[in-house]
Amino acid sequence: MKNHTLTQRSPLLQLLRDYALITLGCAVFALGFDLFMEPHSINVGGVSGLAMLIVEITGVGTVGLFTALLNVPLFLAGFKVLGRRFFFGSLFGMLASSLFLDLFSFVPTPATETLLGALFGGAMSGVGIGLVFMGHASTGGTDVIARLLKRKFRDLKMGRLMLMVDLVVVTLTGIVFKDLSKALYSVVILFVSSEVMDAILYGLDYSTVALIITERADTVYAAIDRQIHRGVTFLNGRGGYTGAPKTVVMTAVSRNQVSELKQVVQAADPAAFMILQEAHQVLGEGFKDYADEI
Numbered sequence: 001m002k003n004h005t006l007t008q009r010s011p012l013l014q015l016l017r018d019y020a021l022i023t024l025g026c027a028v029f030a031l032g033f034d035l036f037m038e039p040h041s042i043n044v045g046g047v048s049g050l051a052m053l054i055v056e057i058t059g060v061g062t063v064g065l066f067t068a069l070l071n072v073p074l075f076l077a078g079f080k081v082l083g084r085r086f087f088f089g090s091l092f093g094m095l096a097s098s099l100f101l102d103l104f105s106f107v108p109t110p111a112t113e114t115l116l117g118a119l120f121g122g123a124m125s126g127v128g129i130g131l132v133f134m135g136h137a138s139t140g141g142t143d144v145i146a147r148l149l150k151r152k153f154r155d156l157k158m159g160r161l162m163l164m165v166d167l168v169v170v171t172l173t174g175i176v177f178k179d180l181s182k183a184l185y186s187v188v189i190l191f192v193s194s195e196v197m198d199a200i201l202y203g204l205d206y207s208t209v210a211l212i213i214t215e216r217a218d219t220v221y222a223a224i225d226r227q228i229h230r231g232v233t234f235l236n237g238r239g240g241y242t243g244a245p246k247t248v249v250m251t252a253v254s255r256n257q258v259s260e261l262k263q264v265v266q267a268a269d270p271a272a273f274m275i276l277q278e279a280h281q282v283l284g285e286g287f288k289d290y291a292d293e294i
Helices: 011-040 046-058 063-106 114-134 142-152 158-176 180-203 217-227 255-268
Strands: 206-214 233-238 245-254 273-280
Touching (some): 011 114, 046 142, 046 158, 063 142, 114 180, 142 158, 158 180, 206 217, 217 255, 245 255
Antiparallel strands (some): 206 245, 233 245
């Protein structure tokens, strides 16, 4: 389907957008970690979780420092597969998250119950990592592992992949702190983070597909093309009762165009029969690029 008003972002604007998302995501993640997770000795798994365990065991260094050190071998291993764009974006994300983790450690932490800390920390973690992924990068660590696994398991969402990987870190949390409740609270964080992350990555990417059965297919198409600037596909159908041939006009529109589509179709053919259904991740010209699919 063609979108005659499609405009491509310039490479510079795209790069600025990506790095703005990465920076914001790292800040949100680090703030949630320092305010709600670290005070209760619970974590969201990943390299930052491992870093917290190392600091607990050794009593030296900081979470930000060990996060950066642990990411080095993972970045070297993933450079060839993930490509330059993802590599340098993730390198920036790793450094930014490490910086923010240490920077926000000086922010006074609110007095919260452990469960509330897990819920709010998990939610902020999911938002932060989701924003980083939208910037075509990661914060390193298990994020990189999840991206590598995603290339093989295309049908699995990123949140689910990270959930599986991070369960190992959660198990170690219970062992190191010798407290099963901390491990269970970490599971809460993982679940909340996974759900919020998938909502950020996929829940905002819904469009609407319309199937329009009409006797004025050419008129309907011309109106959609002229007023909404969306392409259509003509499908051949047959009436079940009459057996008469029917033309079905199929088009995809963004959510904010649904109301306009209804008005356009009704004006073009008041007798048209229209079916609207949500579509998840419409890929192609006029919508999300295949290269941007996460």
